Amino acid sequence: MLLIALQPLLAKGQTTQHYSGSFTVDSYSGLAEFDYLLDEGDTILHGDFSLQKAQPQELLGHGDSYFSFVGFFNQNLPIGEWKFEFGKFKAGNTATLANRQYQVNVSGIIHTISGTMKEGKPDGQWTVKMEQLKDSQVEKLLFESIIGFDKGIPQQSFSIENESLTLVGRFLRDGLAHDIWELYSTDALGSMEDWHFDEGKLKNIEVQEKDSSYTIQGYSELTQPTIINLDKQYIDILYLQNQLKDTSANKQIITNMDDLLAENAAHYQKIDDILSELGDSEFMPEFKVKVSHFPLSEEEKKSLSTLSKVSANCSGVARTLLESTQLKILKLADDEVKYYLAVVAAIDQQYVQPLAQISTYHQQNVLEYVNRNKLWPQTPDAELAIAYDGSKGEISESYRMKSFEELDTALVGVAKVEQIAQFTWSNLDSINRVLDHKLTQREREKELEAKEEHMVLQVTALKEILDSLITVTPSAESKALKSLNEKIDQDIQAYSALETVAEKSTRADQLILCLTNLKALSTTLAELPDRSAQIKETYTDAVWNPFTATLMDEEGKKRITSAYNHVLIPYYLKATQADMSCEEVNAVLSDLNSIYKRVIQMKEEDTYKIEKKLRKEQEPIRIMALFGIQPAYQKSKG
Secondary structure, eight states: OHHHHHGGGOOSSEEEEEEEEEEEETTEEEEEEEEEEEETTEEEEEEEEEEEEOOGGGGGTTOEEEEEEEEEEETTEEEEEEEEEEEEEEEEEEEEEETTEEEEEEEEEEEEEEEEEETTEEOEEEEEEEEEEETTEEEEEEEEEEEEEETTEEEEEEEEEESSEEEEEEEOTTSBEEEEEEEEETTSSSEEEEEEEETTEEEEEEEEOSSOEEEEEOOSSOSSOEEEESSHHHHHHHHHHHHTSSOTTOOOOOOSHHHHHHHHHHHHHHHHHHHHHHSOOOOOOOOEEEEOOOOOOHHHHHHHHHHHHHHHHHHHHHHHHHHOHHHHHHTTSOHHHHHHHHHHHHHIIIIIHHHHHHHHHHHTTOGGGSOOTTSSOSOOOSEEEEEEEETTEEEEEEEEOTTGGGOOTTOOHHHHHHHHHHHHHHHHHHHHHHHHHHSOHHHHHHHHHHHHHHHHHHHHHHHHHHHHHHTTSOHHHHHHHHHHHHHHHHHHHHHHTOOSHHHHHHHHHHHHHHHHHHHHHHHHHHHHHHHHHHHHHHHEEEEEETTTTEEEEEEOOHHHHHHIIIIIHHHHHHHOOTTOOHHHHHHHHHHHHHHHHHHHHHTTSOOHHHHHHHTTOOOHHHHHHHTTOOOSOOOOOO
């Protein structure tokens, strides 16, 4: 936006200019005052900077959303004192007249972030404060953090507090956590948790409860030490590591420290987004700790990929059976149904939920930081003890786990967990088939018939649309539409091959949603030529040609439009294949709409830096990152 607004002033060489007027950064639009340099087409902020918005007339209505950013730039680097203020205010009930001006008290929330920058990084003390005001007086402190920095690295003592918790601690010069970090609660005297760090290594946590205290051990020694951020991932690593210890007497880590740190990080992220868009800065604080590192082998990665899929299937079947309204009714008159549902509940608790948690740890990149040899330490039982309320009172029985004899007891670590997942699925699938036959077949069939009738209507209508669109769209889009047509045929053919009513019912629900997304994607693909034309029209401006003394149409920002037309759209057209999953259909649809919307938005933004980076960029994912888009579609590997 800065480059566009000031483009008529561009000149060769470096020239100091001053800007005063409307300006937008991130999502904040207001009145700006700042100096800048023009150096061979580059716009460089240099000097005092301020951007503010206040609408007093709104105080009496819905309220005024106020903000003020004040600081200084040196060659595009924020330096010196900076202060950011955000507020949402309403007028109070009292006002005074002073110097022929009304002074009105306000109520609401004021959020202040202030400190010093050096070479684009926080330096010295930074304070984040959020307060609740009533009639311009502080009624409540909602949040406050005080952190010292040295060229962006947290230093020495710090404190973070919200309405319920306070955290105090300190860092070494390299930003590593050190000494005692104390977590206090407003509801108790003294610290509730003392985290003992030694140069980034957690030694132990001393926990004080109402009537007792205990110590949770951290690391005695680090294996292949590596440095990571102290955030939720780190807390999860500690939690899992503590679970895997030999003794069953271990107390589990239950802390709110990560929530408090995340709250602080969100405040800093807000400022980082603003400064990063204005100039060159690195504002996010990184609290560093040391952990052990156990890199995943290729075999482990394959096993974890399988685990994730099987675990998801187990969770889906268990939830379907336990939450089935029909089974809940049927079990009232059938003890065998009660028995099998009790078995499913036991399997869910002992196997399904722990497997889902391990799968989640894998997705959150936790597992590579713990020793995985005892990831599933216990040996599965050959039989499950089951108790349930039968028609004649409480009944105790056992369930013989299927495939138990096939388990390889020599397996450890991730390979063992993958085997347990397959073992769990084998038992749930068997029970699912039994209960499927126990349900009233006609009721299940009626329900399925209704779903299939709906699918037939969807498929018929969608194929008519596709047949029509394929004949009128350009070849690239037409090819993608043909792929969608093939996908429908393949999905329906695969559906027809399913055997049980339960399988078909579950798949029908998935296909109904998938067909809805396929219809939306078909429309979007057909609209791509029109979208390209709209982008060209949006980016085309009338420019005065002094040689012909006429206005001529000229398309601007060609690197952005070229990246859209010649890199991103071909990438997603190629991704549209007959074998794509329903999740990928939704992801491609989402990305195409996000990209189009973002490209239209960028017409009115300062995109000089983006265009400069686009000069040699042909990688779609990196282009989307430059556009500020997180892609939903991830190209399958291998």
